[in-house]
Each structure stands twice: as C-alpha cells, then as structure tokens.
Amino acid sequence: MEELKATPLRADHENLKALMAPFGGWLMPIQYSGIIAEHKWCREKAALFDICHMGEFLCKGDVVANGLENVFTFSVKSIPVGRSRYGFLLNDAGGVIDDLIVFRLAEDEVMIVVNAATTDNDFAVIRSRLKDPAALTDISARTGKVDLQGPLSREIMVRHFGAAIQDIPFFKFIKTSILGSDAIVSRTGYTGELGYEIFLPADKVAEFWRLLLEDPRVAPAGLGARDLLRLEMGYSLYGNDLDEQITPLTAGLSTFVNMNKEFVGKAALEREMEQGSFRMKVAFKVDSRRAPRHHYQILQEGDEVGVVTSGAFSPMLACGIGLGLVKPEAAALGTRLTIKQDRVEMEAQVVELPFYTGGSLRS
Amino acid sequence: MAKFYTKEHEWVEMAGAQATVGISEHAAHELGDITYVELPKIGKSVKQFDALAAIESVKAASDIYAPVSGKVAEVNQALDDAPELVNQGAESQGWICKLEGVNEAELGALMDAAAYDEYLKGL
Numbered sequence: 001m002e003e004l005k006a007t008p009l010r011a012d013h014e015n016l017k018a019l020m021a022p023f024g025g026w027l028m029p030i031q032y033s034g035i036i037a038e039h040k041w042c043r044e045k046a047a048l049f050d051i052c053h054m055g056e057f058l059c060k061g062d063v064v065a066n067g068l069e070n071v072f073t074f075s076v077k078s079i080p081v082g083r084s085r086y087g088f089l090l091n092d093a094g095g096v097i098d099d100l101i102v103f104r105l106a107e108d109e110v111m112i113v114v115n116a117a118t119t120d121n122d123f124a125v126i127r128s129r130l131k132d133p134a135a136l137t138d139i140s141a142r143t144g145k146v147d148l149q150g151p152l153s154r155e156i157m158v159r160h161f162g163a164a165i166q167d168i169p170f171f172k173f174i175k176t177s178i179l180g181s182d183a184i185v186s187r188t189g190y191t192g193e194l195g196y197e198i199f200l201p202a203d204k205v206a207e208f209w210r211l212l213l214e215d216p217r218v219a220p221a222g223l224g225a226r227d228l229l230r231l232e233m234g235y236s237l238y239g240n241d242l243d244e245q246i247t248p249l250t251a252g253l254s255t256f257v258n259m260n261k262e263f264v265g266k267a268a269l270e271r272e273m274e275q276g277s278f279r280m281k282v283a284f285k286v287d288s289r290r291a292p293r294h295h296y297q298i299l300q301e302g303d304e305v306g307v308v309t310s311g312a313f314s315p316m317l318a319c320g321i322g323l324g325l326v327k328p329e330a331a332a333l334g335t336r337l338t339i340k341q342d343r344v345e346m347e348a349q350v351v352e353l354p355f356y357t358g359g360s361l362r363s
Numbered sequence: 364m365a366k367f368y369t370k371e372h373e374w375v376e377m378a379g380a381q382a383t384v385g386i387s388e389h390a391a392h393e394l395g396d397i398t399y400v401e402l403p404k405i406g407k408s409v410k411q412f413d414a415l416a417a418i419e420s421v422k423a424a425s426d427i428y429a430p431v432s433g434k435v436a437e438v439n440q441a442l443d444d445a446p447e448l449v450n451q452g453a454e455s456q457g458w459i460c461k462l463e464g465v466n467e468a469e470l471g472a473l474m475d476a477a478a479y480d481e482y483l484k485g486l
Contacts, residue, residue: 031395034395035396035422036421036447224395224422288399289398289399289419290401290419291419291424293424312421313398313421320399343414343417344424
C-alpha cells in the first residue's frame with residue numbers, strides 16, 4: 001500500500017483531536033466535534049477546512065499558442081483576468097477525467113485546481129495535450145489551500161486580512177498578501193455558503209489556520225461535514241457522481257460544456273446529444289430520515305432503473321437526500337423511486353436541485 | 364438490576380420479566396451522529412441475536428440485534444423525531460425498546476459490565 005500523504009496541518013488536526021482517515025491518498029480530518037455540529041456551524045457562522053490535499057498547476061504563456069485553450073470543456077482565453085471558471089477534463093469517450101477550476105491569474109498565466117486523488121494523472125494528461133508541455137508546472141507541494149465558508153466568513157476575512165476582500169464578487173478572486181506572503185483569495189467554495197478559498201504557501205498554512213481559529217466565530221470542519229454541505233447543494237463529488245465512465249451530459253452538467261469550441265471528448269458528446277443519454281443524473285428526496293448511500297439500488301415500480309452515486313441524511317431538510325444515475329424514463333421530476341440495499345428500503349421522489357436553498361452563497 | 368451486553372454492542376436490563384434494550388455508549392460513540400432509528404413493531408416476536416431494529420448515523424447503517432428472545436412491548440417513540448437522544452444517552456434516554464416474556468436463562472450468553480469493558484479493551 002502506498003503511504004498516505006499528510007498536509008502541513010496534520011499536527012494541528014491531531015491537537016484538535018480530529019478523527020483522521022484516508023481520502024484520495026491523503027490522511028485527512030473527517031470530523032472534530034461532530035459532523036452535524038460542524039455542518040451547522042458552517043451554515044450559521046464560519047467553518048474552516050483544510051483543503052491542502054487538492055492539486056494546483058500553473059500554466060504559463062498564451063493559452064491559444066500553448067494549446068491549453070482546447071484542453072477543457074470551457075474556453076480559457078475568454079476568462080477575464082481575476083475570474084475563475086469550473087468545468088471538465090474529458091477522455092476521448094467524453095468521460096470525466098476530472099472536474100476542476102481554472103483561475104486566470106494574468107493574460108499569460110492560469111492556475112488549475114484539481115482533485116487530490118486525480119492530481120498526478122491530470123498533470124500527465126494536460127501536459128500531453130499541450131503544444132508546449134514545459135508551460136505546465138505542478139505547484140501542489142508548495143501550495144497550501146484553506147477554505148473559510150459560512151455567512152460570517154466575509155467579515156472575518158476583512159477584519160483579519162483587509163478591506164480588499166469586502167467586495168470580491170462570486171467566482172472572482174484577488175491576489176493579495178497574507179502574513180507577508182503572496183496569496184490568492186477566491187470567492188468560491190463547495191458548501192453553498194458565502195465563502196472563500198485561500199491559496200497561500202504551504203509553509204504559511206499552519207500560521208494562517210491558527211490565526212483564524214483564534215476568532216470565536218470560526219470552528220474547524222472536516223471532510224464529513226464538507227460532504228453533507230456539498231450534497232445539500234447537489235454538487236458532484238469526483239469518484240462518486242463523476243468518473244471516467246460518466247459524461248458531463250449524463251451528469252446533468254452541460255452548463256459547463258461549451259460546444260462552440262474544440263476539446264478532447266467533444267465528438268463523443270455530440271454523439272450522445274444526437275442519440276440521447278442512456279442514463280441520467282437524478283436528485284431525490286427520501287420520505288423518511290433514512291439515508292441513501294453510494295451503490296444502493298434505485299428501483300421504479302419494482303424494476304431496477306439505476307444506482308445511488310451519493311447520499312446522506314440532510315440536517316437542513318431533516319430527511320435523506322441523494323444523487324443517482326438512472327434510465328432517462330425514471331428521471332422526470334416527481335417520479336417515485338424506491339432505494340434499496342439488503343434489508344434497507346426507502347421511498348423517495350425525484351426533485352430539483354439544489355436540495356437546500358437557504359444558503360448565503362451569493363449574499 | 365444488572366445490565367448485560369452483547370458482542371454486537373447491544374445492552375439489556377431486566378425489570379421483572381421485562382427487558383429494556385439499547386445500544387452501548389461505546390457503539391453510539393463509534394457510530395457518530397445518529398440520524399435515524401428504525402423502531403421494531405409492537406407485538407413483534409424475536410429470537411435472541413435476530414435482527415430487531417436498525418440504526419443509521421452520518422457514517423453508516425447498522426442492524427440492532429435482540430440481546431434476548433421476547434416480544435416487543437414498548438418502543439421509544441421519542442427517537443422518531445430525536446434520534447440524537449441515542450448520542451446523548453445511549454444507555455439511558457436513548458433506549459430502543461422493551462421486550463416482554465423474556466427467558467432470563469439467555470442472559471448467560473451475554474457479558475456483564477466488567478466483562479464487556481474487558482471485551483472493548485481487546486477490540
């Protein structure tokens with residue numbers, strides 16, 4: 001077995017008595033005080049997440065000349081400097097190699113932020129598609145990332161790191177200085193709340209983390225709470241709701257695919273559009289507090305029609321919620337579904353996303 | 364009255380011929396935040412170590428097995444809306460159900476508190 005990697009905050013997590021577990025090749029904090037308490041803290045105050053496991057690449061040069069423009073499902077050259085865009089890296093069959101965000105740092109420089117487990121493969125794939133492979137550098141090891149998310153996150157960030165943060169709009173970022181080092185503060189996140197993703201040198205992360213935790217409005221939250229928060233918004237988790245066998249069209253994410261440009265996998269998506277998808281993403285709410293879970297079967301009137309890709313008990317809705325892939329005929333809003341695994345069985349109904357609409361995301 | 368435990372981390376406490384059943388503090392702690400308890404139907408008869416109820420936490424779904432044979436006489440209805448009571452007191456207000464018609468001889472197959480403590484140390 002490969003040895004687990006640790007973030008610069010490992011000792012801090014241990015001091016906070018976090019429950020640690022492997023995630024994407026890393027030893028990560030799953031919970032501190034408790035998953036539901038941390039989830040609630042994020043919805044009401046400001047929760048601090050160690051996200052140092054995610055990967056970051058820099059790509060230098062003109063994005064058309066170096067070939068980056070045709071690597072992802074969205075246009076990079078049309079991202080204004082200071083903005084970021086979400087989308088996909090696909091294989092030839094249109095399957096998702098990774099979902100990622102590209103930050104336009106300058107006319108001739110972008111940062112690509114990718115999932116932890118996929119970092120090495122993403123780097124190799126992106127590099128192989130560039131006309132100038134040397135343009136791409138993996139800066140994951142020297143880059144730290146911490147997310148502060150919750151309705152109070154703006155006032156906390158402004159108080160500690162200056163007024164420049166006050167006016168960052170959603171999906172925009174600023175380059176600034178934190179603790180004497182260059183940092184990027186981005187108004188993005190994975191929780192449905194107002195919040196920031198902060199990139200700073202790995203060797204500054206612990207100091208930053210401790211400083212924020214001195215604020216009584218801030219509490220640490222682990223990957224357990226993060227998973228509940230993202231699922232209440234219906235955000236996909238790579239490895240569960242997205243993988244190399246699932247296309248963005250199947251996953252209901254065509255908004256993040258620009259068919260008016262070239263990219264690897266486009267021909268396969270055109271075929272899927274023509275022929276129709278053989279399965280589709282569906283969001284469903286359970287009639288009880290029972291939680292659907294990854295790999296549970298989905299049935300419609302007794303026939304198996306699909307599988308659960310993500311599921312949990314939603315503290316905000318006080319019922320089970322889930323995402324799944326089903327035959328298209330079972331995906332219509334209002335469809336009644338049965339979710340089943342061994343002795344566990346629950347009734348559910350297809351609903352619209354997001355499950356939770358009360359977040360401070362755009363406030 | 365003494366409390367007895369199973370290897371699957373249920374507890375049972377006798378009062379006359381009636382037994383109160385729940386999951387141990389240790390089990391509740393391991394499960395984390397409890398989000399759902401499937402209570403058994405009143406009148407249901409179970410044999411010792413058969414599936415009796417089910418419990419879910421943010422992390423996992425598990426079955427609860429009957430520590431002794433009997434017939435379900437009462438269930439802790441409060442858990443329907445407040446399953447977190449199990450986290451707050453798994454061996455007090457978080458009890459699951461009461462069984463009647465229990466044969467005390469079956470307690471011999473269970474552990475007392477001291478033996479259960481030893482058992483936990485070995486896990």
